[in-house]
Amino acid sequence: MKNQSNKTIAVIGLGYVGLPLALLAERKGYKVVGIDTDAKKVELLNKRTTPFAGEQIVKQLKNSSLETTTDFNRIKDASVIIICVPTPVYENHIPNLEPVKNACRNIAKFLQKGQLVILESTVNPGVSENIVIPILEKESGLKAGKNFFVAHCPERINPGDKNWTVENIPRVVGGLEEKDLEMAYKFYSSIISGQIKMMGSIKEAESVKVVENSFRDINIAFVNELAMSFSKLGIDVVNVINGAATKPFAFMAHYPGIGVGGHCIPVDPYYLIDYAKQNGFDHDFLKLARKINNNMPKFTAEKVLNGLNEVKMAMNGTKIAVLGLAYKPNIDDCRESPAFALIKVLEKYRASVVTFDPFVPSRSTAKSLGEALKDASAVVIATCHDQFKNLEPEYLLKNGVKVVVDGRNCLPKEKFIKAGIIYKGIGR
């Protein structure tokens, strides 16, 4: 470990992105101060309690001497200030840059000459130059590129991923001027082992992240559309995708499901859609992908309806267990999770919905899997947590389950059909 102890780093926003980054910088020898506007979260962190689950983070936090505070005054001592605040969208899908603006206003009050400000939050091209820098300059009276420096390095962390971590994921970085870029490159080189690619401008670096996540959204929309079409054709789309994936080049397997969740994939494309629209371009393809993926909870609910009809049951008043609330397996993050959209549709059909997620007990209506399944006529796997992958058909039958909708195509289909359960996957 290099000794960086004479240098202080300030991380603004201590969530899924900021906290692992702050802990990494600390492990690499920096003094780190973490600043968050959520006083409760700061209190928890100071008691060394993580606001979200994650074996590694829990361990790292316990062993750290990270200082966390709500006081922006503490950025005064930092040589590098990294912004990791949320970038959500409003209900009408327009980007909500208020957290970024607020963070910049607070930073500007205490900004010092020579400091490097890096935005890690996902944004559309233009945000650093058109929003971040003007706020920092106006409130501080300092000049970007001259008195203080600005760079953008979009975060790529994949919560729950044991192989790709904040430390080894390759990064891209863009700077306002040559010096800003060099400073940012030097900083990331001191904390991460992954490759760092210097981009030609901040705008290019900003674009990389929205393109990456739009790419994923579009690919998932494609297989979700295939799932809807192949359901009608009576062809198992998962087998088809696995067949296509044997081609060693020019095909990348994506799989269908009940929808797309998390703070990134269902949100970031809207940043590009909105920015391009403001500049005279309509992203039809991206909008269609969003529409298809947003429709998957409804498609899944229709699978439940059809399954129940096959056993001559109505949705109205029937107990349906939705298993999994988090947006992906084995984590507790429920942001934008399609499970909630699915529940809404099921409830519109007047089903009696009970939910269980071992990672999210606070939002589950049942305390255990057993309680959720008791007297349920249908089960929907909304998140493929390990605990659900091993569900045995006999166990479900014993509870009175007649229909299983495998919203993540993670159960052994043949085994369920053989046991006499009506099995419906997404496109299989």
Ligand SMILES: NC(=O)c1ccc[n+]([C@@H]2O[C@H](COP(=O)([O-])OP(=O)(O)OC[C@H]3O[C@@H](n4cnc5c(N)ncnc54)[C@H](O)[C@@H]3O)[C@@H](O)[C@H]2O)c1
């Ligand atoms: N979660 C991911 O997997 C992921 C991956 C890559 C990139 N990103 C991007 O990183 C950014 C942060 O995401 P996240 O998942 O860590 O969000 P998060 O909601 O988990 O954490 C953000 C934190 O910022 C705090 N905050 C909000 N406004 C603030 C302000 N004005 N000043 C100081 N703190 C403030 C919140 O209290 C919260 O603790 C987003 O732009 C997101 O798109 C997220």
